[in-house]
Amino acid sequence: MALIVQKYGGSSVADAESIKRVAKRIVDTRRAGHDVVVAVSAMGDTTDELLDLAGQVAPIPAPRELDMLLSSGERISMALLAMAIHSMGFEARSFTGSQAGMITTADHGSARIVDVTPIRLREALDEGAIVIVAGFQGFNRDTRDITTLGRGGSDTTAVALAAALQADVCEIYSDVDGIFTADPRVVPKARKLSVVGSEEMLELAANGAKVLYIRAVEYARRHGVLIHARSTFSSGEGTWVLGPGQTRPNGEEEEMEEPIVAGVATDLGQAKITIIGVPDVPGKAAEIFKIVAKSGANVDMIVQNVSAAATGRTDISFTLPKGDAAIALKALSADQSEIGFDNLVHDDQVGKLSVVGAGMRTHSGVSATLFEALSIAGINIEMISTSEIRISVVVRGDDLAEAARVVHTAYGLDGDIDATVYAGTGR
Numbered sequence: 250m251a252l253i254v255q256k257y258g259g260s261s262v263a264d265a266e267s268i269k270r271v272a273k274r275i276v277d278t279r280r281a282g283h284d285v286v287v288a289v290s291a292m293g294d295t296t297d298e299l300l301d302l303a304g305q306v307a308p309i310p311a312p313r314e315l316d317m318l319l320s321s322g323e324r325i326s327m328a329l330l331a332m333a334i335h336s337m338g339f340e341a342r343s344f345t346g347s348q349a350g351m352i353t354t355a356d357h358g359s360a361r362i363v364d365v366t367p368i369r370l371r372e373a374l375d376e377g378a379i380v381i382v383a384g385f386q387g388f389n390r391d392t393r394d395i396t397t398l399g400r401g402g403s404d405t406t407a408v409a410l411a412a413a414l415q416a417d418v419c420e421i422y423s424d425v426d427g428i429f430t431a432d433p434r435v436v437p438k439a440r441k442l443s444v445v446g447s448e449e450m451l452e453l454a455a456n457g458a459k460v461l462y463i464r465a466v467e468y469a470r471r472h473g474v475l476i477h478a479r480s481t482f483s484s485g486e487g488t489w490v491l492g493p494g495q496t497r498p499n500g501e502e503e504e505m506e507e508p509i510v511a512g513v514a515t516d517l518g519q520a521k522i523t524i525i526g527v528p529d530v531p532g533k534a535a536e537i538f539k540i541v542a543k544s545g546a547n548v549d550m551i552v553q554n555v556s557a558a559a560t561g562r563t564d565i566s567f568t569l570p571k572g573d574a575a576i577a578l579k580a581l582s583a584d585q586s587e588i589g590f591d592n593l594v595h596d597d598q599v600g601k602l603s604v605v606g607a608g609m610r611t612h613s614g615v616s617a618t619l620f621e622a623l624s625i626a627g628i629n630i631e632m633i634s635t636s637e638i639r640i641s642v643v644v645r646g647d648d649l650a651e652a653a654r655v656v657h658t659a660y661g662l663d664g665d666i667d668a669t670v671y672a673g674t675g676r
């Protein structure tokens with residue numbers, strides 16, 4: 250008998266039928282003799298709809314109230330799920346984040362879990378109940394207010410519960426069969442991975458893969474939680490996300506050989522800002538990125554050109570989340586004369602493609618394959634950045650899907666059949 254934490258995303262509980270299907274899955278796990286703790290997301294696009302509604306009554310909703318509102322989405326699904334399980338003859342009890350002991354920082358909308366005190370969950374388990382916890386939310390001890398963990402936060406709830414309860418596995422259910430070598434919606438020939446290293450998973454998640462959220466993977470890595478990403482719509486084995494020293498249960502040793510390229514991630518959520526005519530003297534980059542950081546924008550890639558000898562000026566481009574572009578542009582414009590640049594150009598029609606693989610550390614020629622594939626496809630590269638196990642390029646947004654497909658083929662990642670996508674929007 251094991252303790253299994255399961256997380257179901259919004260598309261898995263989108264309507265009454267789906268909730269009943271999930272309830273059945275949970276009951277099946279219970280019938281197999283396991284203790285089950287479930288973290289559940291809000292139904293379908295509830296969170297987006299609530300955000301929308303908030304925007305209609307207030308241009309900038311008060312953060313405390315927004316968290317009160319958004320946290321209600323998960324309360325709806327948790328109660329419905331518990332009811333569905335009851336009607337199948339099993340004992341289930343739902344808990345809000347605060348009842349479950351999810352203690353967080355006070356940052357509304359982006360709170361971090363600092364402690365988990367699952368006293369009531371333990372009691373319920375000891376009494377033989379299936380435990381359902383509202384994902385994505387917690388409670389701050391100082392303000393005594395409800396907080397939310399940021400979009401996609403239910404993954405983190407599940408992993409934090411698994412860590413606190415020392416669960417045997419944390420199963421994250423979504424509408425795809427596991428972690429793929431690329432987003433199957435973009436690259437139909439994407440293949441499901443049976444295992445992926447947590448380090449690779451972090452890079453994939455940080456660079457646009459939406460199947461698991463980065464904070465959840467980080468938390469799992471730090472606390473040694475074993476993640477199994479699976480589909481709500483099939484019973485097949487999904488993908489095991491393995492941290493240092495972890496192995497797949499019943500898995501074979503040879504699977505752990507590090508692939509040169511584990512996967513290709515795509516991200517259409519970025520914008521590019523170019524600062525034209527920056528004086529090429531010491532201190533300018535520091536000045537610029539201090540201003541950008543102070544604006545609250547989150548910079549990703551940075552490229553600085555060689556300065557033109559005649560002018561002693563250079564261009565600096567950087568990428569950032571689309572939603573951060575306005576504040577960064579405003580902050581830079583305000584200090585234009587102080588920095589002394591000529592012009593700002595904002596481009597939100599870019600796409601970022603990243604190739605990730607732990608084996609890159611020890612293999613050469615990995616980037617040449619990427620550039621060659623793009624060149625044959627006639628796709629222009631606008632920016633390049635690398636880390637130890639990742640190469641990323643920025644291309645035109647319109648070219649991104651095609652770029653992902655040719656690169657996926659070039660690294661020999663294509664599967665024989667098209668991947669199955671069961672429902673929803675990827676969450």
Ligand code: ASP
Pocket residue numbers: 258259290291296297322384385399400401402403404
């Ligand atoms: N319902 C929240 C969201 O849509 C949390 C989650 O789904 O994980 O972001």
Ligand code: MG
Pocket residue numbers: 258259290291293296401676
């Ligand atoms: Mg959701």
